[in-house]
Amino acid sequence: MPEKYNAAIIGLGYIGGADQVSGDALGQKVEDLDGTHFHALFHHPRVNLVAGSSRDEGRRQRFSERSGGVRTYASWRELLDGENLDIVSVATYAPQHAEITIECAQRGIRAVYCEKPVAQTMGDADAMLEACKASETLLAINHNRRFTPAFRTLRDRVAAGDLGELTSASVQWPNGRLGNVGTHMFDTVRMITGRKVEAVSGTLDLSKKPDCRGDDFTDPGGWGILRLESGTMVTVDAADYATLPMCFRFNGTAGTATIDFDNITIDFADGTNEKLITQRDKTTAMDIAVKEIIQWLDGDVPFSYPATEAVDTLETIVAFHASHHRNAAWTSLPLQEKERKVVVNSG
Numbered sequence: 147m148p149e150k151y152n153a154a155i156i157g158l159g160y161i162g163g164a165d166q167v168s169g170d171a172l173g174q175k176v177e178d179l180d181g182t183h184f185h186a187l188f189h190h191p192r193v194n195l196v197a198g199s200s201r202d203e204g205r206r207q208r209f210s211e212r213s214g215g216v217r218t219y220a221s222w223r224e225l226l227d228g229e230n231l232d233i234v235s236v237a238t239y240a241p242q243h244a245e246i247t248i249e250c251a252q253r254g255i256r257a258v259y260c261e262k263p264v265a266q267t268m269g270d271a272d273a274m275l276e277a278c279k280a281s282e283t284l285l286a287i288n289h290n291r292r293f294t295p296a297f298r299t300l301r302d303r304v305a306a307g308d309l310g311e312l313t314s315a316s317v318q319w320p321n322g323r324l325g326n327v328g329t330h331m332f333d334t335v336r337m338i339t340g341r342k343v344e345a346v347s348g349t350l351d352l353s354k355k356p357d358c359r360g361d362d363f364t365d366p367g368g369w370g371i372l373r374l375e376s377g378t379m380v381t382v383d384a385a386d387y388a389t390l391p392m393c394f395r396f397n398g399t400a401g402t403a404t405i406d407f408d409n410i411t412i413d414f415a416d417g418t419n420e421k422l423i424t425q426r427d428k429t430t431a432m433d434i435a436v437k438e439i440i441q442w443l444d445g446d447v448p449f450s451y452p453a454t455e456a457v458d459t460l461e462t463i464v465a466f467h468a469s470h471h472r473n474a475a476w477t478s479l480p481l482q483e484k485e486r487k488v489v490v491n492s493g
Contacts, residue, residue: 162237322367325492
């Protein structure tokens with residue numbers, strides 16, 4: 147195995163390049179993120195971050211200064227032509243994910259670390275899976291809770307039966323955006339329960355709240371119900387202008403687990419409770435993801451998060467849209483061909 151792996155970042159904005167100027171445009175702080183592609187790759191001892199690309203000259207200049215002179219390109223294709231790479235982070239907006247990921251796979255790059263949602267359409271997502279399978283490229287999707295220790299602990303506790311038999315769940319969050327925020331929430335439900343979504347009844351919030359990423363993106367929130375395997379029902383409350391806190395509840399015959407943003411409490415039926423340690427140290431979820439990508443490249447262990455489950459999460463979001471257009475009628479997964487063509491206009 148090589149002593150170090152060469153990596154590059156395509157998309158040098160807020161989460162890709164740790165660019166606070168880009169964060170300011172979104173009203174968000176880099177320091178509040180659970181990692182960035184730049185920090186996770188740049189500080190890993192087994193990674194050489196050799197290049198980055200962005201169409202924005204200011205982002206390229208700031209990235210070069212931040213990284214101590216790492217090469218930059220205006221074109222991601224020129225970057226791929228000019229560098230010998232093992233890992234590529236795809237930190238662009240969702241419309242570019244499929245094209246870049248497929249090109250990386252076809253060029254034999256061994257690992258692609260892609261932002262969420264995986265793509266805008268089911269067709270694009272499937273094409274990404276097929277290309278990566280054909281080239282034996284690892285496709286890792288940045289749903290960060292998949293790599294957060296406390297969330298993994300809760301997943302394992304639920305699987306071990308500590309809550310008893312799951313009976314229902316609920317998820318809520320502010321500011322809508324099923325594609326950009328809901329992708330994290332639905333993927334977390336899939337992770338914690340270990341159950342696929344079998345059907346969706348959804349109603350979109352059509353208040354047309356402007357998207358912080360610009361007029362090209364229309365990503366509504368909404369309300370609905372997910373029916374999981376074994377018949378478990380999950381209620382969803384995510385209006386565009388909601389101010390309610392981000393929260394999950396997983397209810398079982400022996401207890402309830404509540405996730406209040408990142409704080410996890412298990413309340414047992416006998417009246418006792420337990421809090422899972424969730425405070426972050428200097429190791430972020432993205433640091434853990436990169437660590438596990440390196441372990442996969444070394445051939446040591448299978449990767450912990452199959453990209454097929456990220457595609458399942460996209461299908462849940464698409465089903466939400468499809469259900470809305472059928473007056474919230476139950477929409478079964480896998481989706482039919484017409485439904486699979488729905489475009490999720492998420493940044």
